[in-house]
Amino acid sequence: MGNRKRIVEMCLDLMNEEGSRAVGTSRIADELGISPGNLYYHFKNREEIVMVIYEDLDADFRAALVEDVHAPISPERFAGFFLRTLQVAWEYRFFFGGMLHLLRRDEELAARYAGLQAWAIDTIEGILTQLIKDRSLTRPKAKTGLRSMAINLWIVWSNWIRFIQVSDPSGEVRRDHLIQGVGQLLDILAPYLDPSFEKAGRRVLTRELKKFAEEAADPAS
Amino acid sequence: MGNRKRIVEMCLDLMNEEGSRAVGTSRIADELGISPGNLYYHFKNREEIVMVIYEDLDADFRAALVEDVHAPISPERFAGFFLRTLQVAWEYRFFFGGMLHLLRRDEELAARYAGLQAWAIDTIEGILTQLIKDRSLTRPKAKTGLRSMAINLWIVWSNWIRFIQVSDPSGEVRRDHLIQGVGQLLDILAPYLDPSFEKAGRRVLTRELKKFAEEAADPAS
DNA sequence: GTCTATACGCCGATAGAC
């Protein structure tokens, strides 16, 4: 039973490292020291492995976004939404990096991801609505403003990792980049946020950055 | 002399249509009715074709962003920046769609695109600074606010087409989607924009949308 | 400049023994 899981995990690791395109079934088998035949005993084809990984991504992201949702939303929890979900984007970065190609070759995957995207934007809009109820956010003037904001958050969210990777092709992506991404997301909302709410949110980020710096300095992690 | 150019154009068309990964040298030659050997007479390898296309993209984008820059910036020209540059993103959409993979396999391309990105963000920041001088934009409170805004604009800009493609996998991307994208970019700046400036900018978009609707209704285009 | 022909390697996938 173990090999099925090992295949999935190796596939995820390799694809995150080198991009989905660079990783084939033979490569996965090689790296695990198993035979191609064995791999094809566990999976019908390559697509199926990716689909299994996608299902994890889908579930992880939804969980990260709806976790801890009881109203009112505190600044700490709000920053937490962003940081947790960016963490998910990082864990499955191969998918966001090569998304278009993956979706083009697998209609079912395309439909499912389109569904996730639509759900995410709706959910983000819901969170913003809750913030307005909490008086932590002022409503934008235009009636479509909330949705537009949600879309911008989603686009920045789902492309932040790629942006970092492209900015410095030879550099690695670190946790502080993720925290910086949260700051970036917060900046979209900043003009509408209650000042003390915003300040508290930023404080969480500063704290996280400090924690990261300490961990980086102390290799006993 | 003609074939070299035809190869580049066919490559761009095919890749835009089906994604860079789906288009090989043999496919390009086939589609043009020329031989693979002929293609390799004109280009050292596949990478070289992509690089030639990239050079056009690079030049087109820079031109679109620095065109018509004399101060002060009118709302019409400002909307024009966005619309023109999104048009460029559309014309080279294969590149933005498969960017990460392309850059991973070609270090020179990666370096050049990183340079373009850095230049773009600086230039956008410069435009925002000019808007502040013009009193069309109020300066954000945080000192890093302008740069963050420029980065968010860039991320939404460079990923808008993909967002549309993924939102409706079976649908085509139309000009009105691009105009909607400009609205999306404008929404990032909206809270900082002078109200009459913003209104004038939006009016340009409405006019463009109307023009598009008329052209779509009248097939004599 | 353009063609035909072809080499080479890789990858996805299957057959069939153990």
Next chain:
DNA sequence: GTCTATCGGCGTATAGAC
């Protein structure tokens, strides 16, 4: 469940004739 062996296809790229 796992292996060995292998097939077929495709994509890049080259050699050499015209």
